[in-house]
Amino acid sequence: MPSSRAALERYDQRLWPVFKPSLVLAGGSGAVVWDVDGREYLDLLGGIAVNAIGHAHPVWVEAVSRQAATLGHVSNLYASAPQIELAGRLLEITGAGPGGRVFFTNSGTEANEAALKAVLRRPAPSGRGHRLAALEGSFHGRTLGALALTAKAAYREPFREFTGEVDFLPFGDLGALEAALRRGGLDALVIEVIQGEAGARPLPPGYLAEARRLTARHGALLWIDEIQTGIGRTGAWTAYLNPDLGGPLTGAPRQVRRVALAELARQADVGARAPRAGGAPDLVTLAKGLGGGFPIGAVVAMNGEVAARLGPGDHGTTFGGGPLAAAAALATLQVIEDEGLMARAAALGAAWREALARVPGVQSARGGGLLIGLVLARANAPAVVQAAQAAGFLINATGPDVIRLAPPLILTTEQAERFAAALPRIIQEAA
Numbered sequence: 559m560p561s562s563r564a565a566l567e568r569y570d571q572r573l574w575p576v577f578k579p580s581l582v583l584a585g586g587s588g589a590v591v592w593d594v595d596g597r598e599y600l601d602l603l604g605g606i607a608v609n610a611i612g613h614a615h616p617v618w619v620e621a622v623s624r625q626a627a628t629l630g631h632v633s634n635l636y637a638s639a640p641q642i643e644l645a646g647r648l649l650e651i652t653g654a655g656p657g658g659r660v661f662f663t664n665s666g667t668e669a670n671e672a673a674l675k676a677v678l679r680r681p682a683p684s685g686r687g688h689r690l691a692a693l694e695g696s697f698h699g700r701t702l703g704a705l706a707l708t709a710k711a712a713y714r715e716p717f718r719e720f721t722g723e724v725d726f727l728p729f730g731d732l733g734a735l736e737a738a739l740r741r742g743g744l745d746a747l748v749i750e751v752i753q754g755e756a757g758a759r760p761l762p763p764g765y766l767a768e769a770r771r772l773t774a775r776h777g778a779l780l781w782i783d784e785i786q787t788g789i790g791r792t793g794a795w796t797a798y799l800n801p802d803l804g805g806p807l808t809g810a811p812r813q814v815r816r817v818a819l820a821e822l823a824r825q826a827d828v829g830a831r832a833p834r835a836g837g838a839p840d841l842v843t844l845a846k847g848l849g850g851g852f853p854i855g856a857v858v859a860m861n862g863e864v865a866a867r868l869g870p871g872d873h874g875t876t877f878g879g880g881p882l883a884a885a886a887a888l889a890t891l892q893v894i895e896d897e898g899l900m901a902r903a904a905a906l907g908a909a910w911r912e913a914l915a916r917v918p919g920v921q922s923a924r925g926g927g928l929l930i931g932l933v934l935a936r937a938n939a940p941a942v943v944q945a946a947q948a949a950g951f952l953i954n955a956t957g958p959d960v961i962r963l964a965p966p967l968i969l970t971t972e973q974a975e976r977f978a979a980a981l982p983r984i985i986q987e988a989a
């Protein structure tokens with residue numbers, strides 16, 4: 559009996575039955591992984607958009623090993639140099655404004671929890687509770703606050719006793735967004751520029767900039783969940799900065815609400831910044847690709863008003879932003895920059911999508927950069943995933959008729975072509 563089959567039996571006897579793993583992986587290098595039986599696979603899922611620089615990248619291994627041998631954990635009663643440096647890098651790459659600040663977590667859902675606290679910490683207009691809006695098809699995490707923002711009823715409903723009420727607006731519908739804002743009292747709109755769990759579904763052209771304009775006009779925060787799309791995946795540091803995806807959203811919003819403006823005026827250099835069309839989001843959450851495989855998340859309060867909402871005692875974490883995680887993230891950002899991986903994700907992603915869209919049985923290939931959704935002509939995505947695995951490719955079904963690809967950004971052209979060449983046969987075998 560192959561050792562993976564025996565290991566999976568033990569898995570079933572020992573772990574909660576919430577996942578159904580199909581392989582026991584033992585090692586990896588670049589975009590290739592192998593299982594305990596020694597079979598190799600091309601990893602086109604990248605740990606769900608996590609392994610941005612591939613497996614066991616030497617720069618990452620060196621940085622993590624060195625930090626582990628120096629100082630692994632300190633709690634947040636003490637600071638560390640990697641943490642402070644990483645916060646500076648995140649403020650830079652997100653385009654945060656004056657007064658912007660970072661909070662570190664260990665995962666995406668925790669980053670969203672922290673962002674949610676920043677929304678809730680400012681009292682709602684008298685007599686009314688807080689109101690948040692998210693989009694149909696959204697995924698924002700599994701802990702109870704983030705779960706409240708997750709559209710999928712099957713995930714949320716069993717736990718509704720402890721999740722708040724959120725308005726789920728029709729996807730990509732600006733009229734519905736404006737109507738929700740006009741009703742008044744909306745504290746924040748949470749969006750993904752490309753909905754990852756909905757099968758790499760991008761917002762329609764124009765939605766992003768208009769959502770920024772409308773939320774600013776009506777005094778609601780714009781919170782962009784870049785947990786899956788961020789850290790170079792779409793060809794820019796974040797998807798809202800990507801011109802191909804309706805960006806860039808940068809600078810101060812054209813119309814900030816009065817209270818925000820008053821707070822911002824207290825920040826020393828705000829007057830020097832000319833407001834630009836668009837305007838940066840107010841909150842940005844990051845995780846997945848950030849640590850290159852090491853668990854880390856972050857929420858960036860993009861301006862002083864939002865950053866000042868949480869004070870001493872309002873939030874905390876024992877592990878978040880520890881030196882080991884910060885060193886892993888700094889190495890990941892460095893490799894992305896040094897190896898030109900954002901330009902690579904944009905160029906390879908565009909060419910690959912074109913090639914994949916021509917494969918018989920693929921209706922369309924959507925997404926941005928190396929976050930790709932293949933919409934199949936038939937609702938047999940799980941069977942396609944199985945056939946792909948048998949052929950040596952790891953991919954993932956986000957729904958009955960959509961395949962998601964989120965490979966390491968170091969994927970070679972040859973590897974991408976190899977999958978495109980194999981896909982017709984894989985789809986045939988799944989039929």
Ligand SMILES: *Cc1c(COP(=O)(O)O)cnc(C)c1O
Pocket residue numbers: 665666667668670697698699700750754755783784785786845846
């Ligand atoms: C994965 C994901 C999350 C949750 O992140 P975890 O690290 O799994 O908690 C939240 N939002 C988006 C958009 C995601 O893709």
